[in-house]
Amino acid sequence: MKKPDFRREPSRLPALGLLAACALLLAGCATDLSPHSMPAAPIPTQWQAPLPAAAPGTTAALPHDGSLAGLSRWWGQQNDPLLVELIMAAEAVSPSVSTARSNIEQARASRTASAAAMLPTLDAVASASRGRSAPVNRATPPIATTLDAGLQASWEIDLFGQYAASRDADQQRFEGSQATWHAARVSMAAEVATQYYSLRACEKLLEVARADAASRAETARLADLSTKAGFQAPATAALARASAAEGHGNAIQQRTLCDLDIKALVALTAINEPALRQKLAAAPVDLTQESMAPVISVPAEVLAQRPDIFNAAREVDAARLEVGSARAQRFPRLSLSGSVFTTKSRTSASTQRFDTWTVGPLQLTVPLFDGGASEANVEAAKARYEDAAAQYRAAVRKAVQEVEEALVKLQSTAERNEDARGAAQGYRASFTGTEARYKSGLASLVELEDARRTLLAAQSNVVALQRERRNAWVALYRALGGGWTTTEPPVQPLASDVSAPSTPAAITAP
Known part of the structure; x- marks a missing residue:
């Protein structure tokens, strides 16, 4: 049966006019009740950080311009192509980067779904049935087959910005997820760099350990010859052999640590181990050379580029918008629906077809009583908003702490540089003199071994200081969310390479 045509029923027009007037009145009130008019997060001034002014859907305010190419160029400043290659390889296989991309x-998708809630929906409907129906006391009619097909449309008008607020909240979270993706890439680059510098320092320590072991073995050989000739007691030769065994054991232990570092790099980069060992052997690195300019202080504005702060700030905005969305759920809702159908009924005797269409109802729903559910939703949204603001403040404090700690470590390594170099030079000279006196019979083997252990500790301290400074650079890179830019000239080398005990040479800066 054809649906009634409202244009032919004047008696309904006043009711529709009243309903439309109510809708316009409610729409006018929506300006004051919109969630977009809510104040920003109440973050104390002392913990506020300037937020990146990024356009919606972009990450231009992030370090490296939010791109992998920019990240590669930044690490290229280290003048170590192998390090850049390892970082890019790790980025390609990192599960954390993959998870961030999935997020x-x-x-x-969530943003798209939220935006779709503001648009009309259109569904295609089809049905088929077979049966008979007839009034009582009448002849049995034939069996009829009925086919229906049509379109149904509905639209809820967003009077008070409920769906707009949800859409904007999802937009904020989408931008935050892009920042989190960049944070994963920065974190992976820092992890690879830390492991790489650890391996390079381990290789340098292995050189020192092997040279020390060779020196001890030579001393043991000479002591054994002197004992056989009757110039030294057997106990002296035994001490020399014990020292040589200790040096050999130290070299094996250091080699094991280097092998473990290589295994870690293989796991990070998924590069075949033989190929990685070949690349490492073909590209030796001098840890004393630094390409980055010194950083004494960091402007507070730089912290705004940190992906975690970027994301936390957008989470605050998203939570604020959700408070408005929850409030809007307490106000009236206006919806409109309609449909267009065609029906075909066929029996053995005849076939009938008729079309129907409807516009409406235009429905106004006014919440009256829900047992306090809507108020509870608003309070829950407010609690999430307060938590997001607290998380933002904590993220800023953590960023300040991490940057300051990295700067302190950089300053500490710079101040200890001269002391470490002077100590290594002094102990090198002391060992050389003691070795000469030992060969002349004026010093005991105990004195020589004591001087050797002291020199080995000083040389190891120089390499450890080089590694510590590199790690401090990486920590600052991570703390700033992806590096920094400066026009200052590069710093001088931290300290020169250590020299082997078997080839006496002073540790000097270039």
């Missing part, structure tokens, strides 16, 4: 796609 971006989920956030994008």
Whole structure:
């Protein structure tokens, strides 16, 4: 049966006019009740950080311009192509980067779904039935087959910005997920760099340990010859052999540590171990050379580029918008629906077809009583908002702490540089003199071994200081969320390479 045509029923027009007037009145009130008019997060001034002014859907305010190419160029300043290659390889296989990329796609889908809630929906409907129906006391009619097909549309008008607020909240989270993706890439680059510098320092310590072991073995050989000739007691030769065994054991232990560092790099980069060992052997690195300019202080504005702060700030905005969305759920809702159908009924005797369409109802729903559910939703949204603001403040404090700690470590390594170099030079000279006196019979083997252990400790301290400074650079890179830019000239080398005990040479800066 054809639906009634409202244009032919004047008696309904006043009711529709009243309903439309109510809708316009409610729409006018929506300006004051919109969630977008809510104040920003109440973050104390002392912990506020300037937020990146990024356009919606972009990450231009992030370090490296939020791109992998920019990250590669930044690490290229280290003048170590192998390090850049390892970082890029790790980025390609990192599970954390993959997870962050998946989170971006989920956030994008959620944003699309929220935006779709503001648009009309259109569904195609089809049905088929077979049967008979007839009034009582009448002849049995034939069996009829009925086919229905049509379109149904509905639209809820967003009077008070409920769906707009949800859409904007998802937009904020989408931008935050992009920042989190960049944070994962920065974190992976820092992890690879730390492991790489650890391996390079381990290789340098292995050189020192092997040279020390060779020196001890030579001393043991000479002591054994002197004992056989009757110039020294057997106990002296035994001490020399014990020292040589200790040196050999130290070299094996250091080699094991280097092998473990290589295994870690293989796991990070998924590069075949033989190929990685070949690349490492073909590209030796001098840890004393630094390409980055010195950093004494960091402007507070730089902290705004940190992906975690970027994400935390957008989470605050998203939570604020959700408070408005929850409030809007307490106000009236206006919806409109309609449909267009065609029906075909066929029996053995005849076939009938008729079309129907409807516009409406235009429905206004006014919440009256829900047992306090809507108020509870608002309070829950407010609690999430306060938590997001607290997390933002904590993220800023953590960023300040991490940057300051990295700067302190950099300053500490710079101040200890001269002391470490002077100590290594002094102990090198002391060992050389003691060795000469030992060969002349004026010093005991105990004195020689004591001088050797002291020199080995000083040389190891120089390498450890080089590694500590590199780690401090990486920590500052991570703390700033992906590096920094400066026009200052590069710093001088931290300290020169250590020299082997078997080839006496002073540790000097270039």
